[in-house]
Amino acid sequence: NAGVTQTPKFQVLKTGQSMTLQCAQDMNHEYMSWYRQDPGMGLRLIHYSVGAGITDQGEVPNGYNVSRSTTEDFPLRLLSAAPSQTSVYFCASSLGTGLNQPQHFGDGTRLSIL
Amino acid sequence: KQEVTQIPAALSVPEGENLVLNCSFTDSAIYNLQWFRQDHGKGLTSLLLIQSSQREQTSGRLNASLDKSSGRSTLYIAASQPGDSATYLCAVSTNAGKSTFGDGTTLTVKP
Numbered sequence: 001n002a003g004v005t006q007t008p009k010f011q012v013l014k015t016g017q018s019m020t021l022q023c024a025q026d027m028n029h030e031y032m033s034w035y036r037q038d039p040g041m042g043l044r045l046i047h048y049s050v051g052a053g054i055t056d057q058g059e060v061p062n063g064y065n066v067s068r069s070t071t072e073d074f075p076l077r078l079l080s081a082a083p084s085q086t087s088v089y090f091c092a093s094s095l096g097t098g099l100n101q102p103q104h105f106g107d108g109t110r111l112s113i114l
Numbered sequence: 115k116q117e118v119t120q121i122p123a124a125l126s127v128p129e130g131e132n133l134v135l136n137c138s139f140t141d142s143a144i145y146n147l148q149w150f151r152q153d154h155g156k157g158l159t160s161l162l163l164i165q166s167s168q169r170e171q172t173s174g175r176l177n178a179s180l181d182k183s184s185g186r187s188t189l190y191i192a193a194s195q196p197g198d199s200a201t202y203l204c205a206v207s208t209n210a211g212k213s214t215f216g217d218g219t220t221l222t223v224k225p
Contacts, residue, residue, distance in 0.1 A: 042215045103158075108157050
């Protein structure tokens with residue numbers, strides 16, 4: 001029972017490079033989301049999806065793109081990395097937005113932009 | 115805009131003590147409130163979820179209460195143990211699925 005799997009666990013990038021953070025869940029959850037966690041600022045919602053083919057912006061979407069082609073996968077793309085995007089990124093999923101089901105989190109991706 | 119505040123930011127107690135963590139939110143139009151535990155360098159683990167129509171939830175030594183009208187929730191931990199040392203986060207959600215998190219309370223339980 002894998003739950004929410006994030007890869008990679010650690011990554012160092014240079015400014016301007018692009019990369020994709022992967023997130024997969026095997027619980028058939030409709031709702032998936034991406035957060036970033038920074039010291040003193042808590043977790044902030046970047047993008048979220050209420051189902052395959054549907055995505056929407058969260059609190060801090062600039063500099064990030066997402067897509068949801070399948071129920072299982074919700075990748076987060078950094079098109080041109082900036083030092084301000086150095087953070088810990090968490091992916092979460094839940095059964096449905098209207099079902100009062102708890103969110104399940106992955107172990108995070110620790111990203112450093114030099 | 116919803117704001118979630120957790121007080122205190124850090125708490126240190128001796129083993130065996132009962133303790134209360136506080137969470138307050140500014141917009142009472144929430145769908146549910148969830149308490150999480152985060153160990154250092156790890157992801158978040160869900161502890162309790164309280165629906166907006168509920169007043170409290172219990173799991174083992176943990177009890178969470180919700181007073182939606184006053185915008186407050188508490189997490190009560192009974193007979194604390196060193197293994198309870200972690201950061202505890204609360205999050206409130208709207209029915210659209212958006213969650214707003216507090217900054218957390220870092221708990222240290224000393225043997």
